[in-house]
Amino acid sequence: MPQIEIANGGSTTLHTDINYKKVNGFTNGSNVRTEAANAQFNMNNQFNFKNGWSGELSGFCNSKDVEGQFTTKTFWTSIRRYFQIAI
Numbered sequence: 001m002p003q004i005e006i007a008n009g010g011s012t013t014l015h016t017d018i019n020y021k022k023v024n025g026f027t028n029g030s031n032v033r034t035e036a037a038n039a040q041f042n043m044n045n046q047f048n049f050k051n052g053w054s055g056e057l058s059g060f061c062n063s064k065d066v067e068g069q070f071t072t073k074t075f076w077t078s079i080r081r082y083f084q085i086a087i
Helices: none
Strands: 004-006 011-025 029-050 052-062 065-067 070-072 080-085
Touching: 011 065, 029 065, 029 070
Parallel strands: none
Antiparallel strands: 004 011, 011 029, 029 052, 052 080, 065 070
């Protein structure tokens, strides 16, 4: 997955997966049929600052998904932040 260079020593990486799942089965005496399209989005941004400081912003979002006999709801993270200094 290539990084895209952005202004002033930064870079960003974007990743997307889109798929469709269909589950047909049998459990506890009942037929199980679930299906859904799913999308997953990931983002990561890295920055380099003066005096050895660097930082990162990242986050993700997963849409509704089929997991066996269950269907999950959409979930995501808020933006995560991370800073460090080189010594």
